[in-house]
Amino acid sequence: MQTTPIIILLFIGYIIFSIDKKKEDFPVPPILVLLGIALSFIPYFSSIEVTKDLIYHILLPALLFISAYRFPPSALKRNGGIIGFFATIGIILTILLLGGAIYAAASPFVSLSFIGCLVIASMLTPTDPVSVVSILEQSTGNKLMADIVEGESLINDGTSIVIFTVLSGMYLQNTQFSIGKLLGEFFIISLGGIILGLAVGWLFSKAIHITHHKEYQVMLSIILAYGVFNAAELAGVSGVLATVFAGIMLSFEFERSIKEDHFRESLDGFWGVIEISILSLLFLLIGIVAAHHLSFNNLGLAFVIFLASLVVRIVIITGTTQLFPAWRNKITWKESILLSWSGLKGSMSVFLILSLQAKESQHTDLIISLTFTAVLLSLFVQSIGIHPLSKKLR
Template identity: 60%
Template sequence: MSINQTIVLLLIGYLIFTLDKKQENLPVPMILVFIGIGLSFLPYFSTIEVTEHLIYHVFLPALLFVSAYRFSPEGFKRNSQLIIFLASIGIIVTVGILGAAIYAVSGPFLSLSLTGAMLMAAVLTPTDPVSVVSILKNSTSDDKMADVVEGESLLNDGTSIVIFSVLMGMYTGKSDVSLLSFFGEFLLVSLGGIALGVTFGWLISKGVHYTHNREYQVMLSIVLAYGIFNLAEYIGVSGVLAVVSAGLMLSVEYGRTIKEEHFKETLDGFWGVVETSALSLLFLLIGVEAAGYLVSTLWGLAAVVFLLSIVVRFIVIAGSTQLFPNWRRKISWRESALLTWAGLKGTMSIFLILSFEAEVDGGGSFTALAFAVVIISLILQSVGVAPISKKLLKA
């Protein structure tokens, strides 16, 4: 992607986000994806190549860091048990149930092994609340739903990558993983990433506290976001959970010890521009990349798989919240339904699809089906969040 192409895409993205500032319920991701699909037919944009490396190492660290840094420590504390459950045990159970369901229905349409079906479920399970969080906050008077959706998505990205990596090894025959070794690797990679992020997040927060130059403070946050991500990946633990933990730690320490108001204004201003720029480019690029799969003959199966993903997610959320009295009092079936619908698929799913495509020489029907499900999710769920939230949670 050239500099000129990047500038044009940024201009388009900024114009759409300007409309979103005036119309708070505008489904920006869907609009950007549609525009990206249209741009793919123009010769000027035909040379753009979207890779898993571009998404994972360029876009993801920044988006994860800004979301984690801005995430309310109080909101996380109030809903921490539910968030951690949904992002760990919840996502593992979802992959198992959804994978079995995909395997059961795919037979007449697609030759897919049980491991392949589980892999498809792992690709489609991570959530991406981009713009959904702000819509939820505007549609309801309670921040609880937005906090749970955002907190879950921050943590389940790391869980999804671990599950995907293990299943990918089994699918390609490069590893034969037992249940015990799976959970051992899961704990090592996850807890290692969290420990690394908390440690360096705390250290950088102290550096920020004692640095009175605003430019240096912003520079330290950039080093933290990208440095901790790449360090974690280099030593073999979760870079996603490392950068999320570091961002959350910086947020906690900021609220506890850092009093310079000018730092908050500078940091928010810088990362606000980064976030809007990254999201603009990312969803336009998703549209450009998805255009090649629009001729897929698997749209019917994709619709079925999408519906299955919604049903399974609702079963897991509603079932788990009913198991524990404390959660039962906090989350009604209506709120479970809203949490289900708000968990649309996005950035992480696209990264995992492209990773599969690179690993399995094109990906074939698997990639086409997964892309179709993600596009359906982005369109229907982003459009439906505002009216569904108002209907379900109306007084």
């Protein structure tokens, strides 16, 4: 990508973030995506190539690291059970139920295999908290809700990639669905990424304590964010989970240090600018690339798939939180519905779509079109609805 379009897109992002001060009624990401779609009709921007490598290897590691090292260790200690369940067992149940629902809904209209429906479901399971976390805190005054949404998203980004990789491989190779293979690869790749991330994160946290210059601490954090990601990918384990748990380990070490404020100040100044810049580019690019994949021929089916993803998430989250007494005491059924609504789709789903597209199979066009449309519906409807729904249920 050339430098000039990047500067223009960053300037557009600066304008939108500057205008939207309250971030309450209408979140920034949907506005940026709409502008991206509009820009796609201008030849200068329509020629921009958005690849899975751009999102996965350049933009994503930084966003994951920022969210992870900022995530409060106390929140993870309090809500680790709920977050872990939603991002592992919950995500597997969601894919199986949603895949079945898509298969039943699509059968009368289009030809989709069951494994193809599971692939769609796996691309719709990652959640993106960027649009809703601040709104949840402002409108409900409940930090617990925001912590669970953000914590779940951090981990399920990694677990969803593992499941998608296994399912898309089965689909493209036209092999029979195997729950044993799915679970086996899921746990091996996920656990490997977690262990590597914790180990490297601990080592780098010690190095940051030794380094007293702020500039060098920032350099180390860049090396950690991208280094552990690429090392994990080369090792054949989850780079996303490695980066997330490296950031979480760094956060734990910060909490134990009497110099925590000094460390965080040096990192926040740099990564705060990087975060806003990446988000501006990411959602504008999503809008630009979305224009090439949207199809109105199956708009009704895409809307049904979006509704099904929402209903399945409500069933699983409400069912599990109300089933266990310890969780029921923390989360009411109204808050369960709000948690379900907060699981909107975003950047990770787009990466998975682009990953499937890169495989260049003639059998994926319909799946890509349906999924992209469902992702945009989720981004717009759930982002816009989170504020009034939280007020209504409060």
